[in-house]
Amino acid sequence: MTFLNPAALEKPLMDHHNDRIRAKSIRYKDIVDAIISGQSPSLTGFAEDDEDLEDFCDNCDACFDAHFYRTLITGFSSGKSSADQVKQDMQRWRYSKLHDEALAGLARLPRLVFARTPATTSAPLAYLDQSIFSIAARESDYFLKLMALKGTGIGFVHSPSHAEEIAKIAKPEDRSRLIDVISRLTDNMSLQPDTGGRSIKTFLEAPEIVVSRVDNTRKASDAVERMKTLKDEDRALYFRHYDAQDRRRSLGNTKDIFESMDDAEFSRLTHASGFSQKSDFKNMKDHNRIRSAVYALHDAMDLMAYKQDKADRQQRSSVHDIEHLIYASCCRYFATNDSNLKARAEEIYRFMALPVLVLGKDDIFSIATPPRDTGQSGV
Secondary structure, three states: OOOOOHHOOOHHHHHHHHHHHHHHHHHHHHHHHHHHHOOOOOOOHHHHHHHHHOOOOOOOOHHHHHHHHOOOOOOOOOOOOOOHHHHHHHHHHHHHHHHHHHHHHHHHOOOOOOOOOEOOOOOOOEEEEEHHHHHHHHHHHHHHHHHHHOOOOEEEEEHHHHHHOOOOOOOHHHHHHHHHHHHHOOEEEEEOOOOOOEEEEEEEOOHHHHHHHHHHHHHHHHHHOOOOOOOHHHHHHHHHHOHHHHHHHHHHHHOOOOOOOOOOHHHHHHHHHOOOOHHHHOOOOOOOHHHHHHHHHHHHHHHHOOOOOOOHHHHHHHHHHHHHHHHOOOOEEEOOOOOOHHHHHHHHHHHOOOOOOOOOHHHHHOOOOOOOOOOOOOO
């Protein structure tokens, strides 16, 4: 007689369960989409599914999804929820799932390799975003001009945000070229959070080491990037008045957009950050608070559609723009070839009273290098 090992059956049985419940979840999701789009969804067979509720294990993604969609449908069909409420619940669900994906991507990380040593510099620091480094990697004349500027006493730096963007490059030769350019321009001087994350410090660490670390966090980064693309739906749900073309044109021609806004509207746009008053954003020193504030203001700009990239890929990439702004907040100069990012950086730094000069692709060569401040130690 042949005895079956129960453990050998467990995975096939679970796969069958997942497939069956996933099919149910897909059918429920179609009904929810019909509700959101204003159609009259067909509920044929939906009530009969009550008989299968005991099949839900409450311990897999397929069951969680099916349960959630079913709750939305039941609430709507009973008249307890409106279509708008269903939309809002779905939006919160999307954020929740992406947040879980981000955490799962960080849960089983291998031991990360650090090869950094603390460093100090008296040079005025210039932070170049990825668009500037990419030009330098493609155009040798531009690279040589940056090297000449460096020779006058300007200190270029790189950060983990550059590494995040490099990690997305598919071709090894393109990666290597960009890493080499960054290494030569910065002399491996890197801005990174210190132990505990209370401030940003300068370290010596080769960019390829930083890239090797963030390669391990790509799944988490991908989930965070996808969260950024949900801002358009947030605006449609909660800030529809910013979709009007005349409102967008007016904002696009406004300087000091946050100062010109009334306190109530500003509070509505930034309440999720934990900062509600304009004064909360001023004279920050703590890195964690600066990080939260820059994210809040950048997200508010998304909700207003202020200087916003339209393509999904560019919106996802804007997560790294925020990180660039955070690291550059402790530098004297920030340079970018992205006109939308330049406009946002000017507004954010001005509003937060951060003394960072924002420059374009060619503006950077016009800066006059001030005398070295020998009293400066680190950042």
